[in-house]
Amino acid sequence: MTRRTPSLARNSGNYHRPRPVGKFRRLFSALFGVVGLTMLLGLSLGFLVLVSAALIHGYHYATSSEYLELREIEIHGNQRLTYTDILRLMQVDTGINMLKLNMSQMQKRLVQSPWVEQARVRRDFPDQLHVDIREKQAYFWVQNDDNLYYADEKGRIIERLTPERLVSLPVLHTHQNAGSGDISEIVRTLEQRIFPFSIHDISWISITETGRVGMYIHGLDLKLAMNCRELHKQTRQLNAVWNDLRQRQEIDAVKMITVAGENVWVAYRDPEKP
Numbered sequence: 001m002t003r004r005t006p007s008l009a010r011n012s013g014n015y016h017r018p019r020p021v022g023k024f025r026r027l028f029s030a031l032f033g034v035v036g037l038t039m040l041l042g043l044s045l046g047f048l049v050l051v052s053a054a055l056i057h058g059y060h061y062a063t064s065s066e067y068l069e070l071r072e073i074e075i076h077g078n079q080r081l082t083y084t085d086i087l088r089l090m091q092v093d094t095g096i097n098m099l100k101l102n103m104s105q106m107q108k109r110l111v112q113s114p115w116v117e118q119a120r121v122r123r124d125f126p127d128q129l130h131v132d133i134r135e136k137q138a139y140f141w142v143q144n145d146d147n148l149y150y151a152d153e154k155g156r157i158i159e160r161l162t163p164e165r166l167v168s169l170p171v172l173h174t175h176q177n178a179g180s181g182d183i184s185e186i187v188r189t190l191e192q193r194i195f196p197f198s199i200h201d202i203s204w205i206s207i208t209e210t211g212r213v214g215m216y217i218h219g220l221d222l223k224l225a226m227n228c229r230e231l232h233k234q235t236r237q238l239n240a241v242w243n244d245l246r247q248r249q250e251i252d253a254v255k256m257i258t259v260a261g262e263n264v265w266v267a268y269r270d271p272e273k274p
Helices: 023-063 083-090 103-111 180-191 228-247
Strands: 072-076 116-124 128-135 140-144 147-151 157-160 171-174 202-207 212-217 222-227 254-260 263-268
Touching: 072 083, 083 103, 083 128, 103 116, 180 202, 180 228, 212 228, 222 228, 228 254, 228 263
Parallel strands: 072 128, 140 171, 171 202, 222 254
Antiparallel strands: 116 128, 140 147, 147 157, 202 212, 212 222, 254 263
């Protein structure tokens, strides 16, 4: 019995043996990729250097340009502080470049003043600076540590009195348990001009812990006593008596007026007066 070994049919026209990729080709591809990436990074870095140089040159040109020099400073809302005071607080003056102004730092310096409640500083290119100030308002003098201080509408201390730009105000005396609401009520009544006199006519104001208020009108040498908690009602009663005394030309002879509840008592310097 004859065995036949199976033969593998080959067709030289249709069969190709795959060729392996050579080591040099792979190495060349990897090298080309590294070189390409390096060139790309180099170009990007060069571009960034050029842009940075241009920005630095542009900033240097802008900060030294006469076109952006500060020429005008407008200040609004100041009453007690002068124009020079505010410039000194901000540490700024004309001639400085607008881009060199530190806005937040100038605002911070302004509000450090005891007289400044709020401040806003803004640039208006090319050459203007606008400053808006809201000052604290003094209504009284208060004594503390043997010194006199300016105080606001609630009796809070603002600043110690100095001879410069002295403003005459009533001296406020309050009991340690007196509420700030009583002080505010007196201020509101004075601002509404309900009293027959102004705050500038008053030498001192005293408030007790029970809410009784005393005032001294220096021009008339007259004392006044009322209740803070019934101020609006009692000022109407006071005005009626005050007008009556004026018509009778007796106001100069009065040394004290006391308003309590529905009653008003008038004390004369001359005991013979009714």
